[in-house]
Amino acid sequence: MTALVPERYAVAFRLYPYAKSPDQDAATPVRRKVVIVGGGPIGLATALDLGRRGVPVVLLDDHEGAGLGSRALCFAKRTLEICDRLGAAGPMLDKGVQWNVGKVFHDDRLLYDFNLLPEGGHAFPAFINLQQPWFEKFLHDAIVKAQAEGAPIELRGRNRVDAVTPAADHVTLDIMTPDGPYRLETDWLIACDGARSPVRGMLGLSFDGRVFEDNFLIADVKMKADFPTERWFWFEPYFKSGDSALLHKQPDDIWRIDFQLGWNIDRAKELEPANIRKRVDAMLGPGVEYELDWCSIYTFQCRRMEKFRHGRILFAGDSAHQVSPFGARGANSGIQDVDNLAWKLTLVLDGTAPESLLDSYDRERIHGADENILNSTRATDFITPKTPVSKLFRNAVLTLAEHLPFARTVVNSGRLSVPCTYDGSALNGPDHPDMPPRTRPGSPCPDAPVAGGWLLQALGRGFTLMTINAEAPEQVTAHGLTVPRLALATTPEIAARYLGEAPGAVYLIRPDQHVAARWDRYDEAAVAAALAKALGKE
Amino acid sequence: MLTTTPNLTRPDESYAALIATHEGLSEAESHALNARLILILMNHIGDHAILTDAMRLARDPKGQG
Numbered sequence: 178m179t180a181l182v183p184e185r186y187a188v189a190f191r192l193y194p195y196a197k198s199p200d201q202d203a204a205t206p207v208r209r210k211v212v213i214v215g216g217g218p219i220g221l222a223t224a225l226d227l228g229r230r231g232v233p234v235v236l237l238d239d240h241e242g243a244g245l246g247s248r249a250l251c252f253a254k255r256t257l258e259i260c261d262r263l264g265a266a267g268p269m270l271d272k273g274v275q276w277n278v279g280k281v282f283h284d285d286r287l288l289y290d291f292n293l294l295p296e297g298g299h300a301f302p303a304f305i306n307l308q309q310p311w312f313e314k315f316l317h318d319a320i321v322k323a324q325a326e327g328a329p330i331e332l333r334g335r336n337r338v339d340a341v342t343p344a345a346d347h348v349t350l351d352i353m354t355p356d357g358p359y360r361l362e363t364d365w366l367i368a369c370d371g372a373r374s375p376v377r378g379m380l381g382l383s384f385d386g387r388v389f390e391d392n393f394l395i396a397d398v399k400m401k402a403d404f405p406t407e408r409w410f411w412f413e414p415y416f417k418s419g420d421s422a423l424l425h426k427q428p429d430d431i432w433r434i435d436f437q438l439g440w441n442i443d444r445a446k447e448l449e450p451a452n453i454r455k456r457v458d459a460m461l462g463p464g465v466e467y468e469l470d471w472c473s474i475y476t477f478q479c480r481r482m483e484k485f486r487h488g489r490i491l492f493a494g495d496s497a498h499q500v501s502p503f504g505a506r507g508a509n510s511g512i513q514d515v516d517n518l519a520w521k522l523t524l525v526l527d528g529t530a531p532e533s534l535l536d537s538y539d540r541e542r543i544h545g546a547d548e549n550i551l552n553s554t555r556a557t558d559f560i561t562p563k564t565p566v567s568k569l570f571r572n573a574v575l576t577l578a579e580h581l582p583f584a585r586t587v588v589n590s591g592r593l594s595v596p597c598t599y600d601g602s603a604l605n606g607p608d609h610p611d612m613p614p615r616t617r618p619g620s621p622c623p624d625a626p627v628a629g630g631w632l633l634q635a636l637g638r639g640f641t642l643m644t645i646n647a648e649a650p651e652q653v654t655a656h657g658l659t660v661p662r663l664a665l666a667t668t669p670e671i672a673a674r675y676l677g678e679a680p681g682a683v684y685l686i687r688p689d690q691h692v693a694a695r696w697d698r699y700d701e702a703a704v705a706a707a708l709a710k711a712l713g714k715e
Numbered sequence: 716m717l718t719t720t721p722n723l724t725r726p727d728e729s730y731a732a733l734i735a736t737h738e739g740l741s742e743a744e745s746h747a748l749n750a751r752l753i754l755i756l757m758n759h760i761g762d763h764a765i766l767t768d769a770m771r772l773a774r775d776p777k778g779q780g
Contacts (some may be wrong), residue, residue, distance in 0.1 A: 573750035583758040 181355055182239055182335045189310035192216075192242035192317045195335035201359040209235050210526065212350065212363035214338050214376050216240070218249065218309065219494030219511040220369035221316040225263050226519035228330035229323050230638065232526055235363075237352060241334035243313035246471045247397050250306050250425065250433055251505035255596040255621060256512045257301040258633050258690070265319035266301070269312065273305030274426050279408040281588060283575040285415035289585050290407075293593070298670040299624040300631040304593065306427050309508070341366070341379045341490070348489050365522065366490045369511075372478075374496035382487065386480020387554065389501060390440040391561045394419070394474050396453050399431050400467035410590040412560070412575055418456035421560050423590075431470055434460065437561065444474055477501045479550045479557070485514075486539040493518060498546035503556035503591035506549040513596055514542050520639075520688035524712065529657045534713030537604050545597040552592045559589035596621040599691060603715075606694025606707030611679040622690045625670040632671075637661055639688050640711070642704065645671055646681035649699035655708050660685075687711055717768040 193216065200207045211227060213220045216238030224236045252273065260266040280290045295303040317332075324330055339358070340351035348366040352359055368376035377384060409424040416422075419436030427433055436456055438447060446452060453472055461467070481498035485491060494511030518538050524530035562568035577584035599605065599619035608617050615623060625632045636643075640660045642653055646667055653660045665671050676682050685693040685707050694707035709715060723729050736752075737745045757766055771778060 569746055570750050570754070573747060573754055576747075577751055577754060581755075584754065587754070 181353055181357065182337050184240060186240070187245040188240055188242045189245040190243045190314045190317075192314065193236075193238070193332035193334040194241050195333075195355055197354075197356055198331075198333060200361060201354060201356060203359075206349065206360040206362045208347065208362040208364070209233070210363070211235070211365045211367065211522070212237060212348075212361065213367045213369055214238075215368065215370035215494075215496070216242075216313075216332065216334075217244075217369060217371060217494070218312055218316065218508050219515060220367075221313055221320065222260070222263065222512055222515040223367055223369055223493060223519060224330050224332070225265070225316060225320050225323060225328075226515055227523065228320070228328035229263065230519060230523040231329070232523050233329035233331075235331045235333060235361075237333050237336040237338060237350075239335065239337035243310035243317075245310065246473060247308035247310070247395075247427060247431070247433065249309040249312065249505075249508035250427065251304050251509075251593070252307055252312060253505060253509045253594040253596075254295075254299065254301045254303050255594075256509045257305065258624065259512050259516045260316070260319075261301070261634065262516075262638075262690070263316075263319055264322065265315050268315045268318065269307055270301070270305065272311055272315075272428050273307035274406055274428055275302045275305055276406050276408060276426065277303065278405070279410065279590075281578070281585075281590060282409065282411040282414065283572075283579070284411075284413055286579060288575060288578045288588070289582075291585070296623075298626050300633065301624070304505070306425060306433075308427055308431070311428070312508070338370075338376065338379075341376055343380070343488055343490060346489065364489065365526075367518070367522075368490060368492045368496045369494050370496050372495040372499045374492070376490070377482065377492065377496055380487065380490070382482060384480055384482055384499075386478055386499070386550070388478050389476065389557055389561065392438040392440065392442050392444070392447075392474050392476055393502075394436045394438055394447060394453065394456070394472070396434045396436070396457055396472045397427070397431050397470040398434060398457060398467040399429070399470045400461075400465060401430055402432070402461070402465060402467075404432070412571075412590075414460070416459040418459045421590075422460060424460070432467075438474070442474075448472060448474060477557075479554045481543070481546045481550060484539055485542055486535055491518060491522075491535065491538065493542075497542070498550065500549050500553035501557045502553075503560060503589075504549075504553050504593055505591070506553050506594045509594040510545060510549050513545060514538075516689045517542055517545075521713075530712040531714060537602060537713055541599045541602050541604075544599060544602075548597045549594075556589045556591045560591075604687070604693060604711045604713065606685065606710050607696060607703070609679060609682070609695050609697055611697065612677040612682060612695055613674060616675050616684075616692055616695070618692050618694055620692050622686060622692060623674045625674055626668065627665055627671070632665070633690055635663055636686055636690055637663075637688075640693070640708065641686040642699075643675075643684040643686055644682070644699065645676055645684075647683050647698055649683060653701070653704055653708075655705035656712055656714065658708065658712075660704075660708065685711065717765050717772065719772070 213236040293303040342349040411422040421437040423435035425433040493514040605618035693711040
C-alpha cells in the first residue's frame with residue numbers, strides 16, 4: 178500500500194502517520210483555505226503560526242515525520258524568539274547546546290578566538306546547536322498542543338503533491354496517498370518543500386544563482402570527548418583531512434565535523450565509512466573513540482526565486498532561496514519568512530488588509546534573502562578561494578590575523594545569522610531622529626527585561642502600541658483593528674534600545690515584532706495613518 | 716577622497732625601502748608580502764570609498780582624467 182508514496186529517506190521521528198481523510202472520498206474536490214506543502218521546519222512553523230491565529234491549515238508531506246540526519250544545526254536568537262511566540266522555544270532551549278566561543282586555526286596555529294559576547298538583557302542566547310529532527314519535533318509538539326487548544330491545524334502524512342494547477346482565486350492540487358489519488362482545492366498554497374521544491378518545478382519557475390564547485394563532507398560523530406563547547410574552524414588544517422574543517426558540538430554527545438573536499442572527488446568512495454574514519458582519525462588524533470552517527474556529502478548553491486509570491490502561491494524557506502551553510506542562514510532565514518508571512522496572510526484572509534499586503538512579503542523577504550545570499554557568498558569565497566590571487570590574499574589575511582586584530586575582522590568563516598531590517602519597506606511609517614538607529618522602522622525589536630518578564634513576550638499577537646514616558650490611550654481602534662497599548666518603564670535597557678536622546682517614545686510594532694513607525698509623542702491620526710501603511714492600505 | 720597629487724614625504728627613500736623589503740625573497744614570498752602590505756595599508760586608510768577609488772585607478776591608470 179505504501180508503494181504509491183514510497184519513502185525517499187529514513188525518518189527520525191514519526192510525527193504524523195498517514196490517516197485517510199474524508200476529503201479523499203469527496204465527490205467533488207473539497208476547497209481548503211490554506212494548504213502548506215512540506216513538513217520541514219518552515220512548513221511546520223507556518224502551520225503552527227497560522228493555526229494559532231485561527232486560520233484553518235492543511236499541511237501535506239510525502240513522509241510521516243522528521244527526516245533523519247542533523248542537517249540544520251545552529252539556531253539563532255531571532256529563531257528562538259519567533260519559536261517562543263509560537264510556544265515552542267522552551268524545549269529547544271533545554272535540549273540545545275549553547276555556545277559563545279569560537280576558535281579559528283590556520284594549519285596548526287590558533288589564530289585567535291572570539292566570544293559572541295551576547296548583549297545582556299535578552300531572554301534567549303545568541304545561538305543554540307540542535308539537530309534539525311529535534312527542532313521539527315519540538316515544533317510538532319507545539320502543534321499538538323495548539324490543536325488541543327482548538328487551533329485548526331491538520332497534518333497529512335504520506336500525501337504527495339503530484340500536480341499544481343493555479344487559477345485566479347484558488348489552486349488545485351492532485352495528491353497521491355497510500356489509498357490512491359485525490360484532488361483538493363485551496364484558496365492559498367504555501368510551498369515549503371525545500372531547495373529542490375517539486376511545487377516550484379511543477380510550475381516551471383526558475384531558481385537562479387551561483388553554484389559553488391566544492392564538496393563538503395559532514396560527519397556527525399558520537400563521542401565522549403572533553404573538547405570544550407566551542408566552534409572550531411580550521412583553514413588548511415595540518416591534519417590534511419580537507420581544505421577546511423569545522424568542529425561543533427550538538428546535544429547527546431554528538432559532534433558535527435565538516436570537511437571541505439574540493440570539486441573532483443569520488444563521492445561513493447569518500448562516503449565509505451573507512452575513508453570517513455581516516456579523515457576523522459587524523460583530525461581527532463590517536464586513541465579517540467567515536468561512532469559515526471550520520472554522514473553526508475553536499476554541494477551548495479546561493480540562489481533565489483525572482484519572486485516569492487505567484488498569485489495564490491507563496492514560497493517560503495529553501496524553496497524560495499538557498500544559501501551556503503556558512504553563517505547558519507538557511508533555516509534561520511526560513512523561520513523569518515514564516516514570521517513575516519503568517520500575520521499578513523491572516524489579515525488578508527479576514528478582510529482586514531488588502532491582498533496586496535502579500536506583495537510586501539515578497540519585497541521584504543527578498544530583501545532578507547539577498548542579504549543572506551550576499552553574506553553567505555562572501556564567506557564561501559573566503560573559505561574556498563576561486564583563483565590563485567584570491568587564495569594569496571586569503572592566506573595573507575590569515576597570517577596577519579594571528580598578530581593583528583584588524584585582520585581578524587576580515588577573516589570570514591561565516592557571518593552568523595542576524596535578522597534583517599526592512600529598510601525602505603512600503604510598510605514603514607515615520608522615524609524619529611533622536612531615537613537609536615537599531616530600532617528604526619523595519620527593525621526587529623531587540624528584547625529587553627520588563628516588569629514581570631521580557632519585552633518580546635509582552636508584545637501581543639497583533640499590532641502593539643508601545644509607549645515609553647509618553648501618554649496614550651489604553652487602546653487604539655482604526656482600520657478594523659484594535660491595537661492595545663504596552664506602557665514600559667524607562668529601564669537602562671529600554672532607554673538604550675528604544676529611547677536614545679528622545680524624552681519619550683511611542684512605537685507601533687507589527688505582529689512579527691518589527692517596528693512599523695515611531696514618534697516622540699502620541700498622535701491619534703499619525704498612528705492610524707501608520708497602521709494603514711503597515712496594512713498595505715496605501 | 717583619494718590623494719593622487721604627490722604626497723610622499725621622501726619618495727626615493729620610500730621606493731628604495733619597498734624594493735629592499737623584498738630582498739632575498741622568492742617570487743612566491745614576495746607576492747605574499749605584497750598581499751600583506753596591501754592589507755596593512757588598506758586598514759590604515761580605512762575609508763571604503765577611498766579604497767575602491769584606489770582599486771579602480773590601479774586597474775585602469777588611464778582612467779584618471
